[in-house]
Amino acid sequence: MKATVFLSLSLIVLSAKAWPMVKKSFDLFANEAFNNIHVISDCMHVTSEPGEYVFKKVPHLVANTKETPLVEAAIEESTSEVCGLYVIGEPDTIVEITMKHYDVNCATGGLMAFVDGWELNGEYFPGIKDHHRELEERVIEFCNNYKQWPRVANKKFFRSSQNAALLQYRIPFRGSFIAHVRFHKITQPCNVLAQDTAAIFNMANFGKQRNCTLSALFPAAVSVASLKIGGKNMRGEKVNYDCGMYEDRLEVGGSSGLDAYAMEKASDVCGYSDQQGPEQAIFCGVTTVRLISTGRYQNHAAVMLRKADETDLDIATLVCAL
Incomplete structure (x- = not known):
């Protein structure tokens, strides 16, 4: 795992080959996100605002001693707690989440998941039997496999089926991510989580x-x-x-x-x-x-x-x- 992740909010300049005027979705709202950055500090973070959501975890290291080596002390600070960014919009909207960056190491037990809806204590909204998608299609897990070669760009794009979506993450030791949240209007809403x-x-x-x-x-x-x-x-x-x-x-x-x-x-x-x-x-x-x-x-x-x-x-x- 790399020790330092450099984050950048500047627009990515695309090469002008076949489609010089086309930009990727995460480029289109970089200026908008610059003034709407939220730092995630709570394990359960509930929001109804668009913008960039930033999380970074660095283990707390104690001084190295013969009795407590530095590596062991760092491992003691690790946790397998599953946290979540719970997003809720207006009744006639769906949620769009773009992972602009994530550094979540599979090898150390790190894992992220996009959930089409909300999950609490093993139960889902909308209910499993009422949703038009199977649960396996609604929960998409991902992490960084640094042993994989060649490296695959770690940007991902998700959309929910209703006004609620969840980004879950388990980062036992060290990691970070930047998620961009947007809302889109729909004409025939079905399932609605009331805020x-x-x-x-x-x-x-x-x-x-x-x-x-x-x-x-x-x-x-x-x-x-x-x-x-x-x-x-x-x-x-x-x-x-x-x-x-x-x-x-x-x-x-x-x-x-x-x-x-x-x-x-x-x-x-x-x-x-x-x-x-x-x-x-x-x-x-x-x-x-x-x-x-x-x-x-x-x-x-x-x-x-x-x-x-x-x-x-x-x-x-x-x-x-x-």
Whole structure:
């Protein structure tokens, strides 16, 4: 492993061969990133800001003595802790992460991974059974193999499928990386991780067979502002809060982890309404609203969500065990 990594924020000058005007994606935003640099100091770093995220780890070496050689002292300072840069954007965005540099040695146990979504305690958002990509495709691991020859350029480019993405890293001894974060607007969002404590979210299947999840990492009061789910035989002219027997429905519930598939349900909603319905409070670590669609109908729900407190206990429909 090299002892020193020299970092540069200047633009890379490309050779003018066949395409002299074409620049790589990581060149296009170098000036933008110059004024938006974030140094990662916490093991769990949560952000919603674009820009450059820089991490560098240098082992703390104690004085060399006969009893404690310098190398042994350095190894004692090493750790196998897995840390993460958790990125969250607006509901109608996806996350783009470009690894402009990484010095993470495979041989010393170093490893990085891009996760399409978030992972906490072995659970994923969006849930494994609800995402259109297999988990093996959603988690991409990489590190530096310095024994490999010829050397391969260590710049990588990733995009998420929703407004949440995660960059995990395990650097036991020494290493560094520079990750550039950007957000891109999309027209048909499905899975959304809520960062606002009070907002209205539009959920729709756009005529597709898919499950869409809205998750908030806090206890929340939920109400349906408007609803159109299912065919006429189940919709009628009002909202039905007991739709567990129907394939197309809106599930409201919560859990202690990220996986919506394992949540406890408070209600199953379907039907039609253009007026706001009653609030129900979900007192769980994660509040989840899940739209299940067979693709036979154009399903849509506008969901109002706000952070719940002790004054909302009288409208609680679900209280999760601690």
